[in-house]
Amino acid sequence: MFDYMLSASALLFTLENMMWINIGVFIGAIFAAIPGLSVILCVILFLPITYQLTAIPGMMFLLGIYCAGGYAGSVSAILINTPGTPHAAATMLDGHPLSKKGRTRVALKLALYASTFGGVFSAFTLLFLGPQVAKIAAQLGTAEYFMVCLFGLTIIAGVSGKSIIKGIIAACLGLLFACVGSDSMTGYDRLTFGVDRLYLGLDLAVCLIGLFALVEIIGKAEGFVSQLKVSMRKKLDDGVITKDEKRRIIRPICLSSIIGVIVGIIPGTGASEASWISYSQAKNMSKHKEEFGHGSVEGIVAAESANNAVTGATLIPLLTLGIPGDGTVAIMLSALMINGLNPGLSLFTTDGDIMYAIMLGLILVNLFMLLQGSFLTRLFAKVLAIPQEILTPIIVIFCFAGAYSVNKNYFDVSVALYFGALAWICRRLDLPAVPILLGLVLGNMTETNFRRALLLSDGDPSIFVSSGYCIALIVLIVIALWAIVKSKKLEMKTQKDVEKAMSEE
Numbered sequence: 001m002f003d004y005m006l007s008a009s010a011l012l013f014t015l016e017n018m019m020w021i022n023i024g025v026f027i028g029a030i031f032a033a034i035p036g037l038s039v040i041l042c043v044i045l046f047l048p049i050t051y052q053l054t055a056i057p058g059m060m061f062l063l064g065i066y067c068a069g070g071y072a073g074s075v076s077a078i079l080i081n082t083p084g085t086p087h088a089a090a091t092m093l094d095g096h097p098l099s100k101k102g103r104t105r106v107a108l109k110l111a112l113y114a115s116t117f118g119g120v121f122s123a124f125t126l127l128f129l130g131p132q133v134a135k136i137a138a139q140l141g142t143a144e145y146f147m148v149c150l151f152g153l154t155i156i157a158g159v160s161g162k163s164i165i166k167g168i169i170a171a172c173l174g175l176l177f178a179c180v181g182s183d184s185m186t187g188y189d190r191l192t193f194g195v196d197r198l199y200l201g202l203d204l205a206v207c208l209i210g211l212f213a214l215v216e217i218i219g220k221a222e223g224f225v226s227q228l229k230v231s232m233r234k235k236l237d238d239g240v241i242t243k244d245e246k247r248r249i250i251r252p253i254c255l256s257s258i259i260g261v262i263v264g265i266i267p268g269t270g271a272s273e274a275s276w277i278s279y280s281q282a283k284n285m286s287k288h289k290e291e292f293g294h295g296s297v298e299g300i301v302a303a304e305s306a307n308n309a310v311t312g313a314t315l316i317p318l319l320t321l322g323i324p325g326d327g328t329v330a331i332m333l334s335a336l337m338i339n340g341l342n343p344g345l346s347l348f349t350t351d352g353d354i355m356y357a358i359m360l361g362l363i364l365v366n367l368f369m370l371l372q373g374s375f376l377t378r379l380f381a382k383v384l385a386i387p388q389e390i391l392t393p394i395i396v397i398f399c400f401a402g403a404y405s406v407n408k409n410y411f412d413v414s415v416a417l418y419f420g421a422l423a424w425i426c427r428r429l430d431l432p433a434v435p436i437l438l439g440l441v442l443g444n445m446t447e448t449n450f451r452r453a454l455l456l457s458d459g460d461p462s463i464f465v466s467s468g469y470c471i472a473l474i475v476l477i478v479i480a481l482w483a484i485v486k487s488k489k490l491e492m493k494t495q496k497d498v499e500k501a502m503s504e505e
Helices: 002-012 015-032 039-050 055-080 086-100 104-137 142-153 164-178 204-223 225-229 243-265 271-285 297-321 327-337 352-385 388-407 411-428 434-456 461-465 468-504
Strands: none
Touching: 002 352, 015 039, 015 055, 015 352, 039 055, 039 327, 055 086, 055 104, 055 297, 055 327, 055 352, 086 104, 086 204, 086 271, 086 297, 086 434, 104 243, 104 297, 104 352, 142 271, 142 434, 142 461, 142 468, 164 434, 204 388, 204 411, 204 434, 243 271, 243 297, 271 297, 271 434, 271 468, 297 327, 297 352, 388 411, 434 461, 461 468
């Protein structure tokens, strides 16, 4: 490995590569900060540029978009309670409440620092452990993938608010919506009701806009009209992270980076699953559980470090086995292949200097993201200084433009409106929206792997305990459920003690 380091460094540290890294980071940061404009769409739009470049600058440009997009989705999640990308939804739970407390710059800085740490951690993992870890990931089958999805679904109990029952009901709604479209195994229509445009299912980005953005606008129109009439110029906070907060974020940021790498290595999973799993684990292990959902610094760094730790991990199966870790990385594959590089373990011997230059470059991408993000954070934070009567219509325009831009049709705009209405009804019934999102994210993957596993075993359910990986995941699921139930009981006991103390006073 070290034989290639010197030649790889010579290939990487050129003015051309530095320029393309910074261009990619800037484009990715601006693009992903706009709700509805996903990272994968950005990569698709700018992919033709790489066809005129050689392998290293082309990959540096795309990796800049990929990593910066992973961070920038948190910007709109923090500022306007709308995830710029689906995997920033977990960040929204604490990022926006912290912003509403007048600590917008703190929330943005925490997201940036956590994203950088997670990204650099995954880059070093890719550099030193890539080939070895990819061999283990290649041993996972459909039964193991199902168990990973099932582990992800246990998070629902942790983000259900005060009532687990209502959280489960909301999650079932999400799983139901995930069934809309063609059956993944047979191709038959399901729940399309004769609407042709529903054959391909519901787009997650469009649903997010309705569930979290439009419902906020409806809520303001319904009960906070006075806020739209008054020009509220909020003072920008000083952006100072206290010593206590710095101490508290060390454990979640490290643990979540590890979780992000593990999840990212498994092909077909992604940043959304990693951020939710990490958020749930951070909440279970925290000594300040009551702050989660109300502006917890631990919740922000857990979600952000995990979703950016996925970026380097998804490249492990791509570069070592030729298997794309997610959709965005699959598109990057063409940038390699057009230069005659066919990913696989043999590539590390035939073109080892190029491979190590790309892996070293991922570290640089995250460092440049930190530099650019530090400058952009000050500009992003100033969004809240815009008067509400001006900002609200702009948000609505961005919502509709984002919904339309996903598939370039007005049908998606109507879907966003329907989900906005659904989220408003759920809010009135005190049903949390986050479990609906989790059902949408994990539903199709869970069902597909479950049915494939049973198909391979001729209906024998013992396939789900047939390997050590499955048993290990079952143990993790049991531990997670036990921890969640225990924390819920503790919350209920604490709440009763507080109510009792208040009644005695």
